[in-house]
Amino acid sequence: MAHSYSGGELFNEVSLRLAPGSFHFLTGPSGSGKTTFLKLCYGALVPSSGVVRIFDDDVRQMSRDDIALARRRVGVVHQDCQFLDHLSLQENLALPLTVSGHEALDDYANLKELMGWVGLTSRADALPPELSGGERQRAALARALIMSPDVILADEPTGNVDWEMSQRLLTLLIELNRMGKTIMIATHDLGLIRAAKNHVQARVLRISERRLQLAGADL
Numbered sequence: 001m002a003h004s005y006s007g008g009e010l011f012n013e014v015s016l017r018l019a020p021g022s023f024h025f026l027t028g029p030s031g032s033g034k035t036t037f038l039k040l041c042y043g044a045l046v047p048s049s050g051v052v053r054i055f056d057d058d059v060r061q062m063s064r065d066d067i068a069l070a071r072r073r074v075g076v077v078h079q080d081c082q083f084l085d086h087l088s089l090q091e092n093l094a095l096p097l098t099v100s101g102h103e104a105l106d107d108y109a110n111l112k113e114l115m116g117w118v119g120l121t122s123r124a125d126a127l128p129p130e131l132s133g134g135e136r137q138r139a140a141l142a143r144a145l146i147m148s149p150d151v152i153l154a155d156e157p158t159g160n161v162d163w164e165m166s167q168r169l170l171t172l173l174i175e176l177n178r179m180g181k182t183i184m185i186a187t188h189d190l191g192l193i194r195a196a197k198n199h200v201q202a203r204v205l206r207i208s209e210r211r212l213q214l215a216g217a218d219l
């Protein structure tokens, strides 16, 4: 698969399969294409050439409805964690359930349980602008989990938080992987990757010179 924007080719000859239950890190310099790669993985972009399959289906052959259905199985933790500022945190998190008319949360009995899991019970009624950076990051993770996804793609989930909070978020992501979820984390933070490797078998991929390369053990 290859992808270009009008500014030029970002990567070519990229080939990757995210095996169910695997844990991957995606790293590379700023602007190398990490966010773009994640967008290709969840069907927000189609590749300029080659094939991207989401759960075995070729994105190009999928209707918008097919992609929307597949997207329910993929939780995305966005870099900029956008929330609706006039709704409480709890209301924001419930939105995907309301919009889809579905009751997901299979791994958690209810929204309260999920909020407890990410340590945000006491902030349920807060408005998003009232949350700290770390609370927003945990809220973004919780929102990605509402539809009980099989795969979690996290774009810099520990950006803008201190080391202790990034460890807390990492612990949550490792716990999700132990529950059987497939995880891919795009990050600049090599310290985070090193910390993770003490607890989970993770492959580290690096976008470099328009290729996706397996990073060496010397990270």
Ligand SMILES: Nc1ncnc2c1ncn2[C@@H]1O[C@H](COP(=O)(O)OP(=O)(O)OP(=O)(O)O)[C@@H](O)[C@H]1O
Residues within 6 Å of the ligand: 005, 006, 007, 010, 028, 029, 030, 031, 032, 033, 034, 035, 036, 037
């Ligand atoms: N929609 C777009 N149209 C044109 N160019 C884009 C678009 N989105 C991203 N780019 C460009 O593609 C390149 C890769 O962007 P991307 O956000 O994927 O990189 P990144 O590795 O995630 O960067 P960072 O680490 O800074 O978040 C950048 O040069 C960016 O300006």
